[in-house]
Amino acid sequence: MSKIKIQKPKIPKGLETRNFEGSGDTFFHQCVFEGETIYGEDIQKMVFEQVIFKNVIFQEATFRNIELIDVIFDKCDVSNTDFSNGAIHRVEFHDSKLLGTNFSESTIRNVQFSNCQTNFSSFGFADLKQVVFQDCLLRNAEFYEASFKNVGFTQCDLNEVNFSNTSLNGVDISTCTFERLIVTLEELAGCEVNTSQAIAFAKILGLSIKDSL
Template sequence: MSKTLKIQTPKIPTSLTPFDYNDIEDSYINLALISDCTISQEDVEKVRFEEVVFRNVTFLDGAFRFIQLTDVIFERCDLSNVDFTDGIIHRVEFRDSKLLGLNLADATLRNVLFENCNLNMGSFGYADLKEMRFENCLLRNADFYEAKFNKLEFKDCDLNDANFTGTRLKGVDLSTCKFTHLNLSLDSVAGCIVSADQAIGFARLLGLEIKD
């Protein structure tokens, strides 16, 4: 995994119009700042956000299947247990946010950054992830079952008990991350980059006995 992985950042204009989400009238929102509010019990499909910043927003029991996010930033938000299944997410940043149990199964993600986020129990099963970075994130029990990785970086993350079964880890660098247990399949670990200490743990995970 290259240490110079470059991710396109969201293209956000310097001036955004404050927007009250409760005033939403259609499924397309752009050039908006949504801040200091709670969005509760939403169940919508194919809503689209472009050039939008969410700041200090809490989502409660939200289901946004097939959501489209382009050039969007989430800052200090709570999206715990929100459903973004089948979403299309491009040039998006999640910063300093609580994303416990966020569901991104079957989603397509391009140029996405998760930074200083709690993604424990997050779901990425069958998702297509390309040009992405997880930095300083909690990913305990996160599910990447049969996900597709391309130019993906994990930096200083807690991956304990994460599930990578059926996911090819070739070129993925886990050497700065911490974990005592991962769920893996034998054919998925070839080419994965780990530290010397982690390599011993990987061998044990795969059923090898280490002789002192």
């Protein structure tokens, strides 16, 4: 488990169930969306505050400049949804699909991704603080020129993740698996790795590893 402390979403009990389709609203507060499909929406500056999404499918949805505050996504499919330039605070994604989801240039605070399929997702130029990825598939995910502070990856598949121009100082990836990362030696400085990972990085740098006698 990650040692990073994450503030959990502040959600009251007894939320009313609502339908997104046909509401015409751009602000949703203290409600639950369950078992519906949100299709083809293209809305700027949508706000969800103290909201639960359960078994909800997003299809061809664009919510640039979204505000997600105290929100839970439980068993949802948010694949290819555009959340770019968003403000995302105290949010949890559980057992959800986020294939190709776009979080680029977003401010992300106190967010947990647990047991999620997050391959090909984009966090380019995003500002992440107090963020944990737990048991996630992150193959080919994009963290280009992202800013990290107290970001953790635990038991994740990081193969082919792009960390170009993103400092991994203080980031622990020792429990994760990967065959290759897109990262430079300078960006790796201060990154916490296990012994086999350290040997793999040394080989990438062209060092010849010999067993000690």
